Amino acid sequence: MAVKRDYYQVLGVARDCPPEELKRTFRKLAMELHPDRNPDNAEAERLFKEAAEAYQVLSDPDRRRSYDMFGHAGVNAAGGAEGFDGFGFGDIFDAFFGGGFSGRGQARNLRGSDLRYDLTIDFEEAYLGAEREIEVPRLVICEKCSGNGAEPGTQVETCSTCGGSGQVRRSAQSIFGQVVNVVSCPACQGQGRIVRQPCSGCRGQGRVERTKRLNLRIPAGVDTGSQIRLTGEGEAGVRGGPPGDLYVVVRVKPHPHLSRRDQDVVYELKVNMVQAALGDHIEVPTVEGPVQVSIPPGTQYGQTFRLSGKGIPHVRTGRRGDQYVVVQVVVPKDLNSQQKDHLKQIGGLTGKPEKIAKGFFEKLRQAISLD
Numbered sequence: 001m002a003v004k005r006d007y008y009q010v011l012g013v014a015r016d017c018p019p020e021e022l023k024r025t026f027r028k029l030a031m032e033l034h035p036d037r038n039p040d041n042a043e044a045e046r047l048f049k050e051a052a053e054a055y056q057v058l059s060d061p062d063r064r065r066s067y068d069m070f071g072h073a074g075v076n077a078a079g080g081a082e083g084f085d086g087f088g089f090g091d092i093f094d095a096f097f098g099g100g101f102s103g104r105g106q107a108r109n110l111r112g113s114d115l116r117y118d119l120t121i122d123f124e125e126a127y128l129g130a131e132r133e134i135e136v137p138r139l140v141i142c143e144k145c146s147g148n149g150a151e152p153g154t155q156v157e158t159c160s161t162c163g164g165s166g167q168v169r170r171s172a173q174s175i176f177g178q179v180v181n182v183v184s185c186p187a188c189q190g191q192g193r194i195v196r197q198p199c200s201g202c203r204g205q206g207r208v209e210r211t212k213r214l215n216l217r218i219p220a221g222v223d224t225g226s227q228i229r230l231t232g233e234g235e236a237g238v239r240g241g242p243p244g245d246l247y248v249v250v251r252v253k254p255h256p257h258l259s260r261r262d263q264d265v266v267y268e269l270k271v272n273m274v275q276a277a278l279g280d281h282i283e284v285p286t287v288e289g290p291v292q293v294s295i296p297p298g299t300q301y302g303q304t305f306r307l308s309g310k311g312i313p314h315v316r317t318g319r320r321g322d323q324y325v326v327v328q329v330v331v332p333k334d335l336n337s338q339q340k341d342h343l344k345q346i347g348g349l350t351g352k353p354e355k356i357a358k359g360f361f362e363k364l365r366q367a368i369s370l371d
Contacts, residue, residue, distance in 0.1 A: 004072050007054035015068070019059065026055040066114050070227075070247065074114065112139065112235035112244035119248050121218060123255040127287045127312055129220035136246060137211045139235040144201035147240060154197040159188035166192035191239075207236050216248060221315035223260065226250040257285050263321030264311045268328055271295060276329045286310045286323055293325055301329045 008015050011025050029051045031037070038044035057075050058064045066074040117136055141147040150156045158164040162185035169182050184190035198204025214233060222228075227247050234244025252260075259266045267284055275282070279297035283290045286307065293305060304326050311321025335343070 005050070007058055007067065010050050010054040011058070022055065022058055026051060026059075062113050069116060070114075110238040110241045112237040112241065114244040115234045115246045117246060117248045118251065119216075119218075120251045120253060121222075122253050123258070123260075124287070125218060126222050126250075126252045127220060130218045132216045132218060133213055134216055134248070135211050135213050136233070137209060138233075138246075139207040140210045140212070141236045142199060142202035142206055142208050145199035145206065147206040147236070148195075149199055149202065149204040149206040150195045151197040151199050154195075157194045157196065159185060159192055159194050161185050161187035162192060164192040166190040206238065214246075218250070219315050220318070221263070221313045222250050222252070223262075223312075223315075224250065224252045226315070258287065258323075260312060262312075263314055263319070265321065265323040267323060267325050269293070269295075269325050270328045270330050271299070272330055272332070276300070276327070284325055287312065295327070299327055299329075301327065303327045 011022065011029065013022060013025050030048065033044045033048040033051065035041075035045050035048060057067055063075050115136065115138055117134060119132065119134065121130060121132070142149075145152060148156055159166070162168050166185050166188060167182045167190065168185050185192070188194050195204050199206075202208045212233075214230065216228065216230070218228070227249050230246040230248065232243045233246035236243050257267060265287060267286075269282065269284055271280065271282065275295060276299045277297065279299070280295045281292055282295055284293050288310065291307065291310075293307075304324050307323040307325065309320045310323035313320050
């Protein structure tokens with residue numbers, strides 16, 4: 001299956017281009033690539049369909065916002081671009097004349113918008129997984145009118161102007177000749193129905209804003225930028241359309257001592273030069289609690305020790321990463337005269353690159369033991 005190109009790349013526009021530029025650019029492409037101007041040219045037809053699909057998504061503010069956040073997956077999940085054969089020539093002429101040529105007969109039930117919720121969790125919660133209760137404000141079906149927008153006990157009338165289609169046909173002249181241009185019905189604003197007495201609960205909108213509490217399970221191994229999709233927990237659809245989805249975008253707080261590299265954990269262990277020279281057993285933090293690490297004599301700056309299986313589990317497989325302990329030798333800055341004398345007894349101020357002479361560590365041990 002071919003990979004879809006980025007819609008902005010297809011139209012040759014910037015991601016922040018205004019609607020006027022988007023329409024102008026598509027108009028130019030459509031005139032260049034239209035099948036009537038390129039008979040028996042399969043490539044031109046393919047590019048024409050691709051441009052039409054891109055414009056259909058980017059010209060709709062809600063779908064464009066969903067595409068900007070989630071890419072093709074966002075518009076596909078939102079009933080996005082169906083391909084040229086799915087929406088026909090009428091939607092192409094929408095770009096030129098602002099109407100529709102679908103001839104579908106009835107106003108469509110529209111899917112509700114997807115929502116985004118930003119959630120901040122602790123480092124430990126990302127490692128172990130967690131459960132959170134979140135509150136999400138969203139549009140839901142009005143309980144009073146069951147979403148039809150009419151006051152209970154009153155009727156919703158089919159629009160006599162458009163016969164319930166939500167569209168009226170008009171002729172228009174274009175570069176391709178005379179076409180039938182279908183525009184939204186002015187009597188019902190494209191709804192295909194007329195509500196004489198709007199519902200007092202939702203003012204005829206069929207939806208009201210409510211806050212819902214949701215229990216969210218956070219899987220172990222999530223990282224900053226991870227998304228958790230809750231199907232059907234977005235906003236309610238219009239005129240009985242399906243609800244959108246809720247996307248929870250995770251941000252993980254930094255740990256005071258540990259840093260993360262995918263599934264691995266890194267800890268920078270600061271030791272003094274005596275510990276590095278003579279070796280030591282040092283307690284270091286891990287995601288499971290402190291463990292003791294053996295630092296051998298002669299450890300150098302930047303030397304790394306691996307703690308197998310002490311990292312973060314993979315969010316899908318559960319396989320644990322490792323922890324890496326990176327040694328940083330800290331050289332003291334403020335020495336008193338006695339400490340300086342002790343170090344001078346070891347030697348080393350030669351003005352030449354350091355060569356560790358035999359017995360160096362013994363001299364260092366003796367200097368440290370001096371009173």
